[in-house]
Amino acid sequence: MKQKENGTWVSWNENLKHNYKNLYNITKESELQEVIANNDKIRFFGNKQSSADIAAGTDTLLDMKSYNKIVSYDYSKKTITVQSGVILGDLLEAIEKVGWCIPCLPDINTITIGGALATGTHGTSGKLLSEYISSFRLILADGSVQEIDSADELMNAVKVSLGMLGVFSEITFQCETEYTLHVKERPESDKEWLPKIKDRLKQHDFLRILWLPHTSKGYVITGDKIDKDKEITVNNGPKYLKHRRTASKILYKYSHKFPWITAIANKILAKAFFSSKKEHKGSLYQATVTKSRGSTLELAEWTVGLDKFPQVFAELKQEINKWSNNSFIHIPMDVRFVQKDDAWLSYAYKEDIVTMGCVSRNAATADTYEAFKSVEKIFLKHGGRPHWGKRFAAKDAELSKIYPKWEDFKELRSDLDPTNKFLNPYLAKLVNAKKTVHAKKVVA
Ligand SMILES: Cc1cc2nc3c(=O)[nH]c(=O)nc-3n(C[C@H](O)[C@H](O)[C@H](O)COP(=O)(O)OP(=O)(O)OC[C@H]3O[C@@H](n4cnc5c(N)ncnc54)[C@H](O)[C@@H]3O)c2cc1C
Structure with missing residues (x-):
């Protein structure tokens, strides 16, 4: 795992900038666990293409883009398992090669899967991308791994959660036959x-x-x-x-x-x-998704x-x-x-x-x-x-009126991340988090 010290994180369109103390390039799940367990305040980013200030702003940052392998295919179930830093375009090319598709795609192929899922990325005439997940491995704030599948009640809470409940590690998608x-x-x-x-x-x-x-x-x-x-x-x-x-x-x-x-x-x-x-x-991917952007x-x-x-x-x-x-x-x-x-x-x-x-x-x-x-x-x-x-400018007061499960989400978030490890200042305001004293668990 490569590490950089004391730099500035800049979003793709240069509208967001944050200084950091430590930046880690993640390549393995064990590295993800180790850095999460041993640091107090952490955010993680994919291709930095979000406009909301949700991907940085903490002393420790994780760059997920090198955590990008296609892990396995299950041909009988039409599922593919990937690491969460994989770029959407690479995932789509991999499944098209075996005659599969994901039937609702956003208008951009340069984003990472982890970033896309965390923000509720969607296309049209289908469901959010997160609805095509069948299971995933989530790294919790103490560095432990939780496996979550469709039968698990946590699935609906975590699928779209801005990385406030944990970090996606490996993700399995349920694909369909290409058309x-x-x-x-x-x-x-x-x-x-x-x-x-x-x-x-x-x-x-x-x-x-x-x-x-x-x-x-x-x-x-x-x-x-x-x-x-x-x-x-x-x-x-x-x-x-x-x-x-x-x-x-x-x-x-x-x-x-x-x-x-x-x-x-x-x-x-x-x-x-x-x-x-x-x-x-x-195909849906070839005929409708924008493949390149000339400018931000x-x-x-x-x-x-x-x-x-x-x-x-x-x-x-x-x-x-x-x-x-x-x-x-x-x-x-x-x-x-x-x-x-x-x-x-x-x-x-x-x-x-x-x-x-x-x-x-x-x-x-x-x-x-x-x-x-x-x-x-x-x-x-x-x-x-x-x-x-x-x-957008809306915060906790407005969001609690428009999301029926907002308070449940906040309660679960405090349970899973009691020291607010995964909150940067923007997210802390979004969920109106109380200040906490940090506790550190060390993973050998
Ligand atoms: C030109 C353009 C076109 C777009 N088109 C669409 C569209 O068609 N439909 C749509 O819905 N959206 C669209 N978006 C929005 C885009 O899909 C999201 O902003 C997406 O999050 C960007 O992915 P990223 O890899 O850049 O993530 P980042 O911006 O780097 O991160 C986004 C969030 O995900 C979190 N995150 C990153 N990796 C993980 C992980 N492994 N586990 C948990 N959380 C993680 C980050 O901490 C952050 O909170 C578009 C954006 C742009 C700039």
Whole structure:
């Protein structure tokens, strides 16, 4: 295990920076146990791609990215076991090679599995990634290992828990047989796509809407399972579409100084990049997941019950179209759909939900991006829940109203981590933790 001393931890978009005293590169479970048992305050990180301040801010840090082996396959059960620092793209390539898939994927493949699970990472038209776990090994605050599977009542508490209950070590995923999606993309006015959501969720295997704020339009992406050999008419749209993110960056360059520029930029971007129809086919991973990012950004994302979404959407649209409040929003707001589950801190706890992303293409000026505040205000008013890995201001008081299991989670957290070893200042505020005296257990 390599160790570095006295350095600065910096998040991928450079919005978060923290000094540390000791940084350990984990390569084995025994190292994970040893460092956890022998240190008072610890956080651990994957690819540092979260916007929320949840991955560092303690004297001791664990870099999980070298703990990244594919451990084993069980071909009869279609399960794969991996170390938690494995990059999602590597896991997906490994399972595609044996003809399997995980049927709901986020729009990014560079994140680690541990980071993705801890923050409730999700895709669309399925469940949170954590719902495809069948078992895992968790390292607790005293350095011991607990094996947890679907029959264990801790499963629903730990699956999505921001690394506050322990650190994921090895994780086993239940995969499915790989399938081919026929993907179709087209622009639609808000009047068209909004009332069709429920029907489309029944009709299609994949649904995602890139909403284009300040244009009254959305870009609808549907996918249907087809035989992999079925011929389709491929249409990838004009070649210049690949320059969308660069064009956005240029058009939004001064939008932090003159927020209204965004409304004009969005109209130009919608016309240039979201007005053509497209059609293609491929696996869920190959046909829908973004494989590379040219530049950084800052993200917020809110979720709300499927039935409440039309009302929330109407209020949001009214608010951001006011011009008086500077809540202009960069393109696109990603609208996705997640099916209900039982994980205590899941956005979809016991209800089907809609998730709505909010992006600032200029990460460095995100503090002055008024849209983050307006979106939070409206979603919170309707009982909406923030994405754990993204930017939001809500704390314990608000979270206790929107998560039915919030108090149970806090109680369990204090039991499993009585010295608050796994809390950095941001997480301590989130769960309103009481200050504790540290006790140290030494593992030989
Ligand atoms: C461009 C972009 C696109 C995104 N797209 C999506 C999307 O489509 N859907 C979605 O839901 N989210 C999305 N996200 C959010 C992203 O999935 C999460 O922020 C994820 O946590 C990032 O993974 P990471 O490896 O960078 O984790 P980090 O940011 O390094 O860590 C995140 C959290 O996980 C904890 N953690 C890390 N490893 C472990 C472990 N082994 N055990 C326990 N806890 C651990 C850390 O302490 C921290 O609290 C996106 C983010 C970006 C930047």
